[in-house]
Amino acid sequence: MMNIFWDGPLPKPSERTVVDMQNVLSDTGITADNKTLYFMYRSLSKSGEDLRWLSENKLRYDITVIPPCILGREFVKTKGHYHPEGPGGYGYPELYQVLSGEAHFILQKKDLSDICVILAKEGDVVLIPPGFGHVTINPSDKTLVMANIVSDDFESEYDDYTRMQGAAYYEFSDGSFVKNPKYDHIPDIRMKAPDEIPQMGLYHKKPIYSLIGDDGLLDFLNNPSVIEEIIPEFL
Numbered sequence: 001m002m003n004i005f006w007d008g009p010l011p012k013p014s015e016r017t018v019v020d021m022q023n024v025l026s027d028t029g030i031t032a033d034n035k036t037l038y039f040m041y042r043s044l045s046k047s048g049e050d051l052r053w054l055s056e057n058k059l060r061y062d063i064t065v066i067p068p069c070i071l072g073r074e075f076v077k078t079k080g081h082y083h084p085e086g087p088g089g090y091g092y093p094e095l096y097q098v099l100s101g102e103a104h105f106i107l108q109k110k111d112l113s114d115i116c117v118i119l120a121k122e123g124d125v126v127l128i129p130p131g132f133g134h135v136t137i138n139p140s141d142k143t144l145v146m147a148n149i150v151s152d153d154f155e156s157e158y159d160d161y162t163r164m165q166g167a168a169y170y171e172f173s174d175g176s177f178v179k180n181p182k183y184d185h186i187p188d189i190r191m192k193a194p195d196e197i198p199q200m201g202l203y204h205k206k207p208i209y210s211l212i213g214d215d216g217l218l219d220f221l222n223n224p225s226v227i228e229e230i231i232p233e234f235l
Contacts, residue, residue: 008046027072080135088225101144
């Protein structure tokens with residue numbers, strides 16, 4: 001399957017199993033024979049030149065594959081994490097693109113003042129803004145394949161999600177979003193379509209891999225304060 005989306009060298013993927021995910025599920029008693037839920041191909045590049053550019057710019061291109069699955073009442077999802085603060089005091093952002101299938105990105109500010117779901121289809125680009133944690137859900141019966149480009153200069157922070165048993169909302173297989181009872185006084189969830197951001201060269205259907213090698217367009221991934229100058233409404 002991966003040869004449809006990737007024509008470069010392919011390392012062995014990292015995997016997340018049911019046991020890895022138990023502490024972020026609405027039903028923590030699920031074992032399901034500890035099956036693998038999704039696969040993460042990290043630090044991909046199609047050429048030595050691309051690899052050098054990514055390394056010099058402290059960036060990483062990944063592909064994640066999430067087959068369809070129902071875990072108790074929930075759609076299969078990623079574990080969820082926040083990013084630490086980068087230069088200028090803003091959290092590191094992340095850039096995604098849905099290569100196949102559908103994705104629901106649950107974004108939540110660390111202070112929980114805003115929680116939204118971005119409803120993304122094949123080809124859509126999704127910018128995770130500074131200051132937001134995120135979980136990705138596969139809400140369909142098709143395999144979700146998504147790419148991301150992110151700074152390689154930090155470690156993701158999972159503790160808040162594991163301590164709180166997941167994000168502030170769960171998406172159940174009937175399509176409903178249900179509040180996680182471990183969170184107090186959270187706002188109602190809002191839905192939105194992903195935005196193209198022409199000022200940053202981000203267009204739906206335009207492969208984000210094509211941005212690799214451009215010394216300006218991806219600078220915001222390591223210098224998140226740049227986003228304030230380009231699209232201040234994201235902050």
